[in-house]
Amino acid sequence: MTDTDTYLLRPIGVVQSQLHRREDAPRQGDEGAPDAWLLLDPQWMEALDGITSGSEVVILTWLHLADRTRLKVRPRGEIHTPPTGVFATRSPDRPNPIGLHRVTVLEIDPQRGLRVQPLEALDGTPVLDIKPVWHD
Amino acid sequence: MTDTDTYLLRPIGVVQSQLHRREDAPRQGDEGAPDAWLLLDPQWMEALDGITSGSEVVILTWLHLADRTRLKVRPRGEIHTPPTGVFATRSPDRPNPIGLHRVTVLEIDPQRGLRVQPLEALDGTPVLDIKPVWHD
Numbered sequence: 001m002t003d004t005d006t007y008l009l010r011p012i013g014v015v016q017s018q019l020h021r022r023e024d025a026p027r028q029g030d031e032g033a034p035d036a037w038l039l040l041d042p043q044w045m046e047a048l049d050g051i052t053s054g055s056e057v058v059i060l061t062w063l064h065l066a067d068r069t070r071l072k073v074r075p076r077g078e079i080h081t082p083p084t085g086v087f088a089t090r091s092p093d094r095p096n097p098i099g100l101h102r103v104t105v106l107e108i109d110p111q112r113g114l115r116v117q118p119l120e121a122l123d124g125t126p127v128l129d130i131k132p133v134w135h136d
Numbered sequence: 137m138t139d140t141d142t143y144l145l146r147p148i149g150v151v152q153s154q155l156h157r158r159e160d161a162p163r164q165g166d167e168g169a170p171d172a173w174l175l176l177d178p179q180w181m182e183a184l185d186g187i188t189s190g191s192e193v194v195i196l197t198w199l200h201l202a203d204r205t206r207l208k209v210r211p212r213g214e215i216h217t218p219p220t221g222v223f224a225t226r227s228p229d230r231p232n233p234i235g236l237h238r239v240t241v242l243e244i245d246p247q248r249g250l251r252v253q254p255l256e257a258l259d260g261t262p263v264l265d266i267k268p269v270w271h272d
Contacts, residue, residue, distance in 0.1 A: 005262070007198050009143040009232050025239075044231065046207045050224030060234055062143050071182045087266035088186030095180065096145050098196055098234065098262040126141070130230040131221035136254075 009062060011126035013040035013113055019122050022065060026120045033118035037128050040113035048114070051105060051130070059101040059131040061121050066097030081117060082107060092136070145198060147262035149176035149249055155258050158201060162256045169254035171242060174248035174263050187266070188240060195237040197257050202233035212225070221226040237259070238269060
């Protein structure tokens with residue numbers, strides 16, 4: 001009944017950030033995350049055409065340190081509440097640990113990629129995609 | 137400089153929809169897309185705990201019909217405008233064709249999964265993840 005195929009992700013680049021450890025990272029970008037570079041593979045630079053400084057974009061990352069087998073987690077720090085299903089949370093621990101990060105583009109460097117803010121992803125996190133923000 | 141590893145996606149389920157052809161699908165969910173079932177693999181049902189009827193969630197899908205080599209596309213139907221980089225568009229054609237769909241949960245069936253609306257994804261589209269909506 002469900003799809004049994006698997007699919008291969010090929011990162012388009014990597015995060016370069018001053019955040020190096022999971023315990024140093026804010027849980028969400030709006031909790032004091034720094035700016036960071038998305039260092040893109042040169043083959044994809046042309047696909048940035050149309051993004052400008054000041055653009056709001058959604059970055060998709062692969063949360064490579066995640067536990068892909070967890071079904072439930074406890075909300076952050078709340079040791080007395082019952083565990084919640086991972087699909088009802090923003091935990092990085094989930095079967096396909098894709099991170100969504102809403103950021104503003106600060107700088108575009110055709111030799112490097114994009115500098116964005118705020119980004120709570122750790123240094124070395126693979127970057128999968130960049131999309132325009134949708135407005136409701 | 138960039139990450140050379142690849143990562144394997146394992147779909148958690150599949151879309152069951154009355155939309156069967158790419159040319160039948162609205163470009164965005166808010167342009168008249170129907171409701172659809174997310175048929176989930178039984179092993180992940182417990183990870184839905186905390187999602188209720190009426191919840192707003194973001195569905196991540198794998199747009200399996202996409203062209204992963206395209207760098208630029210023309211905005212929909214605008215044949216006189218110059219092509220735009222795929223990262224500045226919502227085109228399904230992109231290196232890692234992950235779709236984001238903001239939907240409302242209509243029904244939860246522990247034997248099947250979730251019924252949601254509106255969903256512009258085609259019947260048979262693999263489902264990767266379910267996340268709570270973030271509010272700005």
